[in-house]
Amino acid sequence: EVQLVESGGGLVKPGGSLRLSCVGSEFTFSSYTMTWVRQAPGKGLEWVSSISSSSGYIYYADSVRGRFTISRDNAKNSLFLQMDSLRAEDTALYYCARRYIDGFDIWGQGTMVTVSS
Amino acid sequence: QSALTQPPSASGTPGQRVAISCSGSSSNIGSRTVNWYQQLPGSAPKVLIFSNNQRPSGVPDRFSGSKSGTSASLAISGLQSEDEAEYYCAAWDDSLDGWVFGGGTKLTVL
Numbered sequence: 666e667v668q669l670v671e672s673g674g675g676l677v678k679p680g681g682s683l684r685l686s687c688v689g690s691e692f693t694f695s696s697y698t699m700t701w702v703r704q705a706p707g708k709g710l711e712w713v714s715s716i717s718s719s720s721g722y723i724y725y726a727d728s729v730r731g732r733f734t735i736s737r738d739n740a741k742n743s744l745f746l747q748m749d750s751l752r753a754e755d756t757a758l759y760y761c762a763r764r765y766i767d768g769f770d771i772w773g774q775g776t777m778v779t780v781s782s
Numbered sequence: 783q784s785a786l787t788q789p790p791s792a793s794g795t796p797g798q799r800v801a802i803s804c805s806g807s808s809s810n811i812g813s814r815t816v817n818w819y820q821q822l823p824g825s826a827p828k829v830l831i832f833s834n835n836q837r838p839s840g841v842p843d844r845f846s847g848s849k850s851g852t853s854a855s856l857a858i859s860g861l862q863s864e865d866e867a868e869y870y871c872a873a874w875d876d877s878l879d880g881w882v883f884g885g886g887t888k889l890t891v892l
Contacts, residue, residue: 700881702827709784710819710827710870712881724880760826767833768817768872772826 667691667771669761674776681751681780687744687761687773695719695739698764701746703757704775711757714746715764729755751780785810785882786871793890799859802887804871806852810882814874816854818847821868821886830869831856858889866891 673685687699701713714735715724723735734747744761756779762769787805794800804816818831829838831847834854846857854873858865871884 702881702883709868709886710821710872710883712872712883715881726880727878765829765832766836767815767874768829769819769827770829770832770838772828774826 669763669771669773671759671761671773671776674759674778676779676781677751678782679752679780682747682749683751683778685746685748685759685761685776685778687746689742689744689763689771692763692771694742698722699737699744700762700764700769701735701744702760702762702769702772703755703778704760705754705757708757713759716744748778751778753780756780784885785875785878786873786884788869788871788884788887790885791888791890793892794858794861795892796861796863798861799857800861800889801858802856802869802871802889804854804856804884806854806873806882808852809877810852810873810875811849811854812852813876816847816849816871816873818845818854818856819870819872820865821870823867827870861891863891865889 671687700715716735732750736745758775760775763771815833819827821827834849835847869887875882
């Protein structure tokens with residue numbers, strides 16, 4: 666079954682760092698643009714960052730640019746999100762998603778990040 | 783405030799047809815294609831519509847999408863209780879160089 670599995674979430678203090686991971690299986694991971702989307706508790710979806718298949722193109726939302734870094738390791742079918750200088754407003758469930766045509770066809774189950782003192 | 787505007791709620795009775803609107807601008811819906819997602823409570827989003835009006839395999843033909851100018855719409859016909867969920871529109875935004883989502887519409891089946 667084609668799937669994405671996120672990990673690395675947790676509780677962190679404001680100003681702290683966290684690294685999220687997402688592993689893909691049963692598809693050619695290296696062929697797809699990958700994306701992180703987050704959802705704050707009780708709120709809607711917010712796009713965070715995207716990275717092209719060979720890491721040649723990287724995009725960030727204004728809300729995280731300069732603090733978050735997206736990367737991937739195609740040899741390990743893995744996507745990463747390094748999150749630094751975390752703020753309370755970064756508290757959310759973080760999903761990784763596979764880009765397909767003009768949208769996202771496969772989503773993980775999400776990993777929760779809580780920023781609180 | 784989301785770049786794409788959706789009504790916060792919609793409702794209908796079983797068997798009815800409901801439509802959910804999504805309003806954007808020339809930098810997103812006006813120049814790009816729209817996709818729609820369904821999110822059931824406690825679950826990850828699921829894509830319903832690609833490229834304005836294309837359904838992935840497995841999505842019932844009760845779901846349909848359309849686009850005109852800077853607005854898009856998701857229609858659900860033959861409403862069923864299992865359609866009760868949150869629905870989101872999304873598109874790439876050329877000005878922001880990123881994806882934008884609507885704020886979501888909570889659909890209630892009465």
